[in-house]
Amino acid sequence: MNISIAEAKAKLSELVRRAEAGEDIALTRGGKIVARLVSPATKGFLPRIGALRGSVSIAEDFDDLGAEWAEYQK
Template identity: 45%
Template sequence: MVQIPIREAKNKLTELARRVEAGETITVTRNGKPVMELVPPKKKGGINWEGFENYKREHGIKEIIGYVAPDFDDPLPEDFLISPLPSVK
């Protein structure tokens, strides 16, 4: 990991950006103490929809979610967290 003073970083921003694009991490310091890091962006993750469809096809799955209640995302009642649970007998 490379350390560079903030004054020098200000003057060499384009060069530093190229180095970071190449995968390098650069720590910018002020008075010898780190104040920030220049890091490459993280690769975007997410759902592999193609793989998901292949899995469904291979296992003969037509539908994952059969039913979602119409009020699924409605706000919970105000007293939801303080109401006692019903007793199980």
């Protein structure tokens, strides 16, 4: 469903209910899609903040440039 931002302001509660039910709501400005309202249960949804917490590690020596760098700088 495509809906203008101006119209969406007046129908926000209804649009949220429809998105919760699985409908993809596209918000438009000047006829162009500028945002989407979708349920977090939608397949592929990945929260951005903290989504990868615990899955990334940094080696203790990640900033060790090694002997090659010392030679390069001579």
